[in-house]
Amino acid sequence: MTTIKVKGRVWKLGDNIDTDVITPGKYLSLPMDQLKQHVLEPINPDFAKQVQPGDVIVGGRNFGCGSSREQAPRALKEVGVAAVIAESFARIFFRNAISIGLPVLICEGVSSAFDEGDVLEADLSTGEIKNLTKGTTLKAKPLPPMMLEILSAGGALELLKKKFAQ
Amino acid sequence: MPMTLAEKILARASGNKEVAAGDYVTAKIDVAMAHEGAAWVIDELMKAGIDRVWDPERIVIMFDHWAPAPTELTATMHKKVREFVKKHGIKHFYDVKAGICHQIMHELGHVRPGELIVGTDSHTTTYGALGAGGTGIGTTDMAVVWVTGELWFRVPETVKFYIKGSLPKYVMSKDVILYIAGKYGTEVAQYKSVEFDGPTVKEMSVASRMTMCNMAIEIGGKFGLVAPDEKAVEYVKARTNKPFTPLYPDPDAVYEKVYEVDVSELEPQVAFPHSVGNVKPISQAEGIKINQAFLGSCTNGRLEDLAAAAEILRGRKVHPDVRMIVIPASRQVYMEALKAGILEVFLEAGAVxxxxxxxxxxxxxxxxxxxxxxxxxxxxxxxxxxxxxxxxEIYLASPYTVAASAVTGEITDPRKLMGGKK
Structure with a gap:
């Protein structure tokens, strides 16, 4: 079985974090190396500067609602976010995240289980999420094997290339 | 086993006799729509070293998000797409003159009942107004579609909104969908398909249905569907010679939940910042001063929307402190509004x-x-x-309410300008 683990410092975001907040439309035509500098700017202008590679976002309900813009999960991945774990996701964001290789997990209760700066460890294949700072454990629904296969290939196109090569 | 409309569409597209909510299927795509997102799809394909498409007749590309290009960067995006279109012989390409993708898809016969259509735009759910399974995807998924013509789907559960009652005068389908988003929340259809049904929906024009299906995504919907009736089938037949087979939900299909909505006493609705679910009746919004009024978009930029606004603006002026921006959804809408004298009303009133x-x-x-x-x-x-x-701050409302508010300079119940409530 495919195992994907992430471990990092938590950034807490609230409910209904929409795709315009993650990647505002006015910057959308910029190349990714510039666009990513504006990620989450409307709610935290310093996020792109402060986020460290490996950090994890813990979101509330309806994370990523709105547009189908793939730049939203991609910009988060490009600034180093290792995973997004939320109470619930808007489906296009969730799907896009898997397709570009950004781990995501749905976990009820996650937002109250973590404070900003706590260290989180998650196993995508079992759905086990640990708060290493507080010593608590939660259980998310594990990702189905097909999504794990896409994630471990590094994304849907990488998987397609692999299949073509066979 | 009885099936919902979403299950019927995904069963047909995946070559299965039946599918049920929760199944994962690989489905063949009937039409793949991309606006400027096409440029990012091309980038993905180039990165992957892939230089071919599965079927140049099933890919529809148009420019609408940055049309005409307002910056050098977007001009370069357009150029890249035009070159790709030529090189790969993409049959259906609409340059900056045509209008908004979802409007063009309907007007030019690219949306057909029973088909599965993906688009690089979340409002692809609009196509459900004609009984097509339309849904938004990202550019990586679209790259997979362009190459293989297929995509995986999880068969969604379905929630049904059964809408009854005659809409009061100056209340539109936009008010109905805003009311639904306000009352049931922006997650009521998360990961699910939405079916709009009931006598009110049957009475609605295709354009009005498009407004509701368009905003199905705002309540989380994967599809926003109306079972195709005669009105829908005639609309499609007038626009394409391509054969199609309408699909219908089985009468005993299993719905996760059915919500009954009576609109006979509905007031105009307004979504307050910064969520589509933050909806209040107009009586609680009146008097809020505005600087701009925008009439347009894939939600409400059709002829009936412009006609509704013109009904309010005829013989009136846009308030001196307000910029009113009017954008017809397509060249065809623009032309029809021109011929009907509607554009003259906007110009006389001082709109741009x-x-x-x-x-x-x-x-x-x-x-x-x-x-x-x-x-x-x-x-x-x-x-x-x-x-x-x-x-x-952005407040969402119907074309009637937008026009009435443009006149007074504050959020205004259109019925107050038009003399009485009914």
Missing amino acids: ICNPTCGPCMGTHLGLLAEGERCISSSNRNFKGRMGSPKA
């Missing part, structure tokens, strides 16, 4: 008419907002920063 495009709806060009400004808009999203400054 722009070319068919998405315009300020997603904050790309043609009327952005400064810090502290407020806009009432007929579009679909009022997220923070969507139309420019994150310190601006």
Whole structure:
């Protein structure tokens, strides 16, 4: 079985974090190396500067609602976010995240289980999420094997290339 | 086993006799729509070293988000797509003159009942107005579709909104979908398909149904469907010679939940910043001062929307402190509004008419907002920063309410300008 683990410092975001907040439309035509500098700017202008590679976002309900813009999960991945774990996701964001290789997990209760700066460890294949700072454990629904296969290939196109090569 | 409309569409597209909510299927795509997102799809394909498409006749590409290009960067995006279109013989390509993708898809016969259509735009759910399974995907998934013609889907559960009662005068389908988003929340259809049904929906024009299906995504919907009746089938037949087989939900299909909505006493509705679910009746919104009124978008930029606004604006003036921006959804809508004398009404009233495009709806060009400004808009999203400054406010409403508010300079019940409630 495919195992994907992430471990990092938590950034807490609230409910209904929409795709315009993650990647505002006015910057959308910029190349990714510039666009990513504006990620989450409307709610935290310093996020792109402060986020460290490996950090994890813990979101509330309806994370990523709105547009189908793939730049939203991609910009988060490009600034180093290792995973997004939320109470619930808007489906296009969730799907896009898997397709570009950004781990995501749905976990009820996650937002109250973590404070900003706590260290989180998650196993995508079992759905086990640990708060290493507080010593608590939660259980998310594990990702189905097909999504794990896409994630471990590094994304849907990488998987397609692999299949073509066979 | 009885099936919902979403199950029927995904069963047909995946070559299965039946499928059920929760199944994962690989489905063949009937039509793949891309706006400027095409440029990013091309980037993905180039990165992957893939230089072919599965079927140049099933890919439809148009420019609407940045049309005509407002910057050198977007001009370069357009150029890249035009070159790709030529090289790969993409049959259906609409350059900057045509209008908004979802409107063009309907008007030019690319949306057919029973088909499965994906688009690089979340409002692809609009196509459910004609009984097609339309849904938004990202550019990596679209790259997979362009190469293979297939995509995986999880068969969604379905929630049904059974809508009854005659809509009061000056209340539109936009008010109905805003009311639903307000009452049931923006997650009521998360990961699910939505079916709109009932006598009110049957009475509605195709254009009015499009407004509701368009905003199905705002309540989380994967599809926003109306079972195709005679009205829908005739609409399609007038626009394409391509054969199609309409699909219908089985009468005993299993719905996760059925919500009954009576609209006979519905007031005009307004979504307050910064969520589409933050909806209040107009009586609780009146008097809020506005700086801009935007009439347009894939939600409410059709002829009936422009005609509704013109009914209010005829013989009246846009308030001197308000910029009113009018953007017909397509060249065809623009032409029809021109011939019907509607554009003259807007010009006389002091509105600015722009070319068919998405315009300020997603904050790309043609009327952005400064810090502290407020806009009432007929579009679909009022997220923070969507139309420019994150310190601006967007209020969503119907074309009637947008026009009435443009006249008074504050959010206004259209019925007050038009003499009485009914």
